[in-house]
Amino acid sequence: MISDRSANIPPFYVMEILEKAHEMEAAGAHIVHLEVGEPDFETPTAVKEAACRALEEGMTHYTHSLGIPLLRQAIARHYNERYGVDVSPDNVIVTAGTSLAMVLVFSALLNPGDEVILSNPSYACYPNLIEFVDGVPRCVDVFEEDGFNYRPAEIAGKLGEKVKGIMINSPSNPTGIVMTDDEMRGLVDVVGRRAYVISDEIYHGLVYRGREHSILEYTDHAFVLNGFSKLYAMTGWRLGYIISPPDFVRPIQKIQQNLLICANSFVQWAGVAALEETAGETAAMVRTYDERRRFLLGKLREMGFGVAVEPTGAFYILANARKFTDDSYAFCLDVLEEAHVAVAPGTDFGSGGQGYIRFSYANSLDNITEGVARLQDYLNREAS
Numbered sequence: 001m002i003s004d005r006s007a008n009i010p011p012f013y014v015m016e017i018l019e020k021a022h023e024m025e026a027a028g029a030h031i032v033h034l035e036v037g038e039p040d041f042e043t044p045t046a047v048k049e050a051a052c053r054a055l056e057e058g059m060t061h062y063t064h065s066l067g068i069p070l071l072r073q074a075i076a077r078h079y080n081e082r083y084g085v086d087v088s089p090d091n092v093i094v095t096a097g098t099s100l101a102m103v104l105v106f107s108a109l110l111n112p113g114d115e116v117i118l119s120n121p122s123y124a125c126y127p128n129l130i131e132f133v134d135g136v137p138r139c140v141d142v143f144e145e146d147g148f149n150y151r152p153a154e155i156a157g158k159l160g161e162k163v164k165g166i167m168i169n170s171p172s173n174p175t176g177i178v179m180t181d182d183e184m185r186g187l188v189d190v191v192g193r194r195a196y197v198i199s200d201e202i203y204h205g206l207v208y209r210g211r212e213h214s215i216l217e218y219t220d221h222a223f224v225l226n227g228f229s230k231l232y233a234m235t236g237w238r239l240g241y242i243i244s245p246p247d248f249v250r251p252i253q254k255i256q257q258n259l260l261i262c263a264n265s266f267v268q269w270a271g272v273a274a275l276e277e278t279a280g281e282t283a284a285m286v287r288t289y290d291e292r293r294r295f296l297l298g299k300l301r302e303m304g305f306g307v308a309v310e311p312t313g314a315f316y317i318l319a320n321a322r323k324f325t326d327d328s329y330a331f332c333l334d335v336l337e338e339a340h341v342a343v344a345p346g347t348d349f350g351s352g353g354q355g356y357i358r359f360s361y362a363n364s365l366d367n368i369t370e371g372v373a374r375l376q377d378y379l380n381r382e383a384s
């Protein structure tokens with residue numbers, strides 16, 4: 001018998017769109033991909049070279065379960081330099097991607113029935129992984145006109161005994177919104193030390209106006225989840241980390257020892273190079289993403305999609321498509337079949353995403369231009 005745990009974990013509908021797109025491509029269709037949540041850039045050369053060097057130097061065995069000291073120090077230094085916060089390498093736990101970092105933190109924090117507050121919509125894996133460790137996601141509706149941010153007064157009323165954590169993700173997937181200093185402060189003031197803020201900072205560095213803030217600028221009653229996949233275009237390398245309150249380091253370490261032993265050794269060496277040797281290349285990527293962002297945002301608004309608050313981070317725009325449909329998934333399937341453009345249904349990110357479509361600009365300006373033209377033709381045809 002298949003366990004309830006595995007039977008109940010929901011699929012990711014954007015993967016179904018992607019798989020259908022691949023089937024259509026195999027049959028000869030040309031699809032423009034605006035659904036994909038990963039950088040289209042190559043991993044920076046310095047990172048690949050560092051990995052090759054590490055392999056040649058025999059860095060192919062288990063490492064310390066918390067990660068190699070050099071990487072833990074580089075991560076602590078990165079947070080010190082970028083956010084002016086004092087992070088000790090002792091509180092850094094290196095793991096195989098931000099995804100696993102979530103499993104480790106939820107496992108260390110939650111007893112069965114304990115709750116984590118999540119925004120609706122938010123990244124699809126959060127509720128699934130909370131449920132996977134027998135926790136309870138407490139979804140709070142957030143609204144387009146607030147940039148999909150929590151309303152602190154509403155959070156205050158939700159901080160019951162069972163609530164152990166509240167998730168934030170700025171810049172956000174799926175919305176691309178970056179929380180301001182005031183918004184971060186407002187939330188932390190309300191939460192206080194009643195629950196841990198779990199801050200998924202995976203899109204840090206991919207910000208096109210102003211700057212992003214780490215939760216550690218506001219409170220130490222928090223976990224940072226971060227990784228190398230997005231800013232450094234390293235999705236396939238599987239490298240991430242946690243910055244944890246000191247008393248959780250040992251519990252997380254024990255779970256990691258059992259689950260994974262350690263992150264890949266030579267990949268950890270590559271992570272040091274990513275932090276220390278790629279500033280020029282990542283800055284160029286950021287400029288390119290911003291050019292695409294401004295183009296796509298302008299075109300979506302021209303076409304009649306609603307974007308109330310300008311998304312200034314990550315590589316996503318969550319656009320209101322209610323003018324065209326009440327059913328995001330059906331719309332995405334139709335656009336794929338009729339216009340050969342793949343986009344992600346907002347419903348992948350919770351019921352609050354109904355009526356919204358997530359557009360990714362992790363694709364070339366030429367492809368985005370082609371995708372937008374096809375979408376415009378499709379909408380014209382539908383309207384006539």
Ligand SMILES: Cc1ncc(COP(=O)(O)O)c(C=O)c1O
Binds near residue numbers: 100169172200
């Ligand atoms: C918000 C968010 N967190 C975490 C992840 C997973 O990151 P990683 O590749 O480090 O596991 C993603 C990937 O799309 C994401 O969008």
